[in-house]
Amino acid sequence: MKAVVVENLVKDFGNFRAIDCVSFEVEEGEVFGILGPNGAGKTTTIKILITLLKPTKGRAFVAGYDVLKSASDVRKNIGVVFQETTLELEFTARENLDFHARLYGMSKAEREKRIEEMLNLVELESFSDKLVKTFSGGMKRRLEIARGFLHNPKILFLDEPTLGLDAKTRRKIWKYIEELKGSSTIVLTTHYIEEAEKLCDRIVVMNKGKIVAMDSPKNLKAEDRVVIYSSKEDLDLIKKNFGSLIVSEDDGKVELLVKDVESFIPKLFEVAKVKEMSIKRSTLEDAYIKMVE
Ligand SMILES: Nc1ncnc2c1ncn2[C@@H]1O[C@H](COP(=O)(O)OP(=O)(O)OP(=O)(O)O)[C@@H](O)[C@H]1O
Ligand SMILES: [Mg+2]
Structure with a gap:
């Protein structure tokens, strides 16, 4: 079964x-990223999937349940970390988690065990009995992630999980998400390209309500540019073997566009001698900026 199915979704x-007519599917166990500029429609898509907004047209299924017809079944199967904090500031960290666990009908023994586990995971054990209003932004975010995963949801929705966090805390959160990867399907939105590249198996890029690309981070990148300087004989061998990759040639050099430079280089050295070579790596950010221009 697919974890999420979105069919021709429209929201006015x-x-x-x-x-504007968005369709995609998320496999079970996948980390699926939604990338796009401000106002692209990421949060709106997530809100429809978590049953907080009704679509104008189209259908969506989460854990096999129709978001319109079976909203309560959808809710039982998901965890959510919202773009804006929804923690109870006058409660302690443990109280926030306990309240959430009760909402999900977890038994006392189960609650106590899971709360300890999740506090450990996000390294907030020693702050568990402090009021959340005394927490820094990063601590609140970590607590929200702990709460999102507390009831072992089949599918977790994270709307900008590391928004505004410093690089070190962001990396910590990536670590937790990676640790949790195997046990749940994760759908996340982000503005950090590096985050999408590091965590996501696949990425959908949205712009102005429409999908403009959907693939693995590796496939979304453009080709790397490789310039090779060599003797005429060797350049002839390169042209013979890799002709389709060549974009320009000049006296003593050729320029190629290569999708997978790691596997290209050994093949190159098998066929020709190279005097000098330069590689300009393409980045996901370059590809992304082109897509949303
Ligand atoms: N309740 C609403 N009423 C009217 N317009 C709305 C409402 N919610 C969202 N919008 C509009 O829909 C568009 C998409 O908003 P959405 O919050 O989904 O964007 P986003 O991709 O999450 O952006 P960001 O990166 O800034 O979080 C925006 O133009 C926004 O102004
Ligand atoms: Mg948003």
Whole structure:
């Protein structure tokens, strides 16, 4: 069964179309990223999937349940970390988690065990009885992630999980997400390209309510540019073997566009001698910026 199925989804706010015929599927166990500039429709998509907003047109299924017809079954199967904090600031960390666990009908023994586990995971054990209003932004985010996973949801939705966090805390959160990867399906939105590249098996890029690309981070990148300087004989051998990759040639050099430079280089050295070579790596950020221009 697919974890998430979205079919021709449309969301209008008055006469403004925020989501324009979006379709995608998320496999079980996958980490699926939604990338896109401000206002692209990421949060709106997530809100429809977690049953907080109704679509104008189209259908969506989460854990096999229709978000319109079976909203309560959808809710039982998901965890959510919202873009804005929804923690109870006057509660302690443990109280926040306990309240959430009760909402999900967890037994006392189960609650105590899971709360300890999750506090350990996000390294907040020693702050468990402090009021959340005394927490820093990073601590609140970590607690929200602990809460999102507390009831072992089949599918976790994270809307900008590391928004505004320093690089070190962000990396910690990536570590938790990677640790949790195997046990749940994760759908996350982010503005950090590096985050999407590191965590996601696949990425959908949205712009102005539409999907503009969907693939693995590796496939979304453009080709790397390789310039090779060599003797005429060797350049002839390169042209013979890799002709389709060549984009320009000049006296003593050729320029190629290569999708997978790691596997290209050994093949190159098998066929020709190289005097000098330069490689300009393409980045996911370059590809992304082109897509949303
Ligand atoms: N309740 C609403 N009423 C009217 N317009 C809305 C509402 N919610 C969202 N929108 C509009 O829909 C569009 C998509 O918003 P959404 O919050 O989904 O964007 P986003 O991709 O999550 O952006 P960000 O990166 O800034 O979080 C925006 O133009 C926004 O102004
Ligand atoms: Mg958003």
